Amino acid sequence: MNSSVQGYRRVVVKLGTSVLTSGSKSLDKAHMVELARQMAGLMKSGVEVVLVTSGAIAAGREHLGYPVLPDTMANKQLLAAVGQSQLILAWSQLFSIYGLHVGQLLLTRADLHDRERYLNARDTLNALLAQGIVPIINENDAVATTEIKVGDNDNLSARAALLCDADLLMLLTDQKGLFDADPRKEPNARLIPEVEHIDDSLRLLAGGSVSGLGTGGMATKLQAADIARRAGVEVIIASGHHPEVIFKAARREAVGTRFLAIESPLESRKQWILAGPKAKGRLLLDLGAVAAVTCRGRSLLSKGITGVEGLFERGDTLELVSPDGRVVARGIARYQSQALNLIAGKHSDEIEPLLGYDYGDAVVHRNDMVVLEMIGEAR
Numbered sequence: 011m012n013s014s015v016q017g018y019r020r021v022v023v024k025l026g027t028s029v030l031t032s033g034s035k036s037l038d039k040a041h042m043v044e045l046a047r048q049m050a051g052l053m054k055s056g057v058e059v060v061l062v063t064s065g066a067i068a069a070g071r072e073h074l075g076y077p078v079l080p081d082t083m084a085n086k087q088l089l090a091a092v093g094q095s096q097l098i099l100a101w102s103q104l105f106s107i108y109g110l111h112v113g114q115l116l117l118t119r120a121d122l123h124d125r126e127r128y129l130n131a132r133d134t135l136n137a138l139l140a141q142g143i144v145p146i147i148n149e150n151d152a153v154a155t156t157e158i159k160v161g162d163n164d165n166l167s168a169r170a171a172l173l174c175d176a177d178l179l180m181l182l183t184d185q186k187g188l189f190d191a192d193p194r195k196e197p198n199a200r201l202i203p204e205v206e207h208i209d210d211s212l213r214l215l216a217g218g219s220v221s222g223l224g225t226g227g228m229a230t231k232l233q234a235a236d237i238a239r240r241a242g243v244e245v246i247i248a249s250g251h252h253p254e255v256i257f258k259a260a261r262r263e264a265v266g267t268r269f270l271a272i273e274s275p276l277e278s279r280k281q282w283i284l285a286g287p288k289a290k291g292r293l294l295l296d297l298g299a300v301a302a303v304t305c306r307g308r309s310l311l312s313k314g315i316t317g318v319e320g321l322f323e324r325g326d327t328l329e330l331v332s333p334d335g336r337v338v339a340r341g342i343a344r345y346q347s348q349a350l351n352l353i354a355g356k357h358s359d360e361i362e363p364l365l366g367y368d369y370g371d372a373v374v375h376r377n378d379m380v381v382l383e384m385i386g387e388a389r
């Protein structure tokens with residue numbers, strides 16, 4: 011590329027099935043080579059690139075000649091197992107045209123759940139990037155069951171962006187960006203060029219995938235953008251077919267929808283709490299506790315808990331829920347669920363007499379908590 015890329019050091023590019031197939035039933039290799047050319051160009055200009063690629067299931071169907079199979083989990087896994095090897099073969103060949111090697115990481119939620127595995131995956135990503143090799147990530151669909159899946163590659167790419175400490179996440183899809191309504195249903199829908207806050211009114215605009223190709227539509231892209239922004243990563247949703255889209259996004263030219271990063275990003279451990287583990291349970295809080303943890307930066311005490319849902323151990327991740335059902339924070343439990351059932355609503359002084367032991371007043375400590383939404387008064 012000619013103009014220099016300013017500012018970005020490390021970029022995650024996520025390519026949806028809709029982009030890789032150009033809306034058809036098979037991989038559009040002519041377009042994939044064009045995308046590989048742009049990613050290679052970015053790398054030559056000194057920006058490190060991590061690719062999150064969908065398309066394994068589509069590639070599996072194509073490779074096997076579009077077999078008619080019952081719509082079971084095992085058959086989807088079969089298609090992914092066949093397709094993933096075709097997909098990585100295609101990327102490996104396409105990047106080799108530009109003199110680049112690729113390395114494959116197939117992840118599941120379980121790899122992100124455990125802090126040690128999370129750090130291992132991070133080391134592998136960093137080692138590949140240090141050698142100028144393009145890390146190529148997909149979900150390990152062939153072995154992952156619903157319980158251990160991230161579930162969609164938008165969310166997976168946000169987690170990848172956090173893992174490798176990227177400064178830009180590009181979500182490339184079959185629309186020009188986020189519109190104020192699904193453009194497939196509403197032809198007069200308008201593109202939203204920039205987003206500063208992600209709130210419920212914005213979430214209402216983002217629908218699912220109707221093409222039958224992608225998973226999650228704009229709804230999962232917004233979830234991904236929300237996670238990435240909180241870690242200080244800028245996000246762009248744009249069309250994977252827009253000419254030179256990867257270069258333009260990396261040069262900060264106006265393309266698609268840009269989500270500004272939150273300026274004081276979370277520290278690494280809190281990023282992991284946000285992006286890594288699946289919540290094992292929920293604590294229902296009264297309004298006082300919601301205000302204390304979200305607006306006043308306090309730890310959660312047993313007194314403010316009105317209900318305990320799920321079976322969990324000390325160290326598991328929990329969602330903290332407001333009286334109107336909103337998840338206002340995520341955090342790590344310092345007491346297991348059975349103990350919490352006994353001390354919920356009780357004053358901290360009663361913990362030791364009730365349980366016969368005491369891990370401290372904080373049920374979820376402020377250092378182990380990520381606030382998602384502020385509700386209540388600061389004082």
Ligand SMILES: Nc1ncnc2c1ncn2[C@@H]1O[C@H](COP(=O)(O)OP(=O)(O)O)[C@@H](O)[C@H]1O
Pocket residue numbers: 025026027028029064182183184185187188189190191192193194215216217218219220221223224225226227228229
């Ligand atoms: N507000 C919106 N703006 C743009 N696209 C939307 C919106 N709501 C829903 N969509 C749908 O999201 C789809 C893109 O997501 P998806 O099908 O999952 O593609 P990908 O394979 O790229 O992840 C679009 O084709 C569009 O129909």
Ligand SMILES: N[C@@H](CCC(=O)OP(=O)(O)O)C(=O)O
Pocket residue numbers: 025026027028063064065066067068148149151161162163164223224225226227
């Ligand atoms: N892991 C799956 C894709 C899952 C997914 O999120 O797809 P998409 O919405 O097209 O990005 C695959 O490789 O087929």
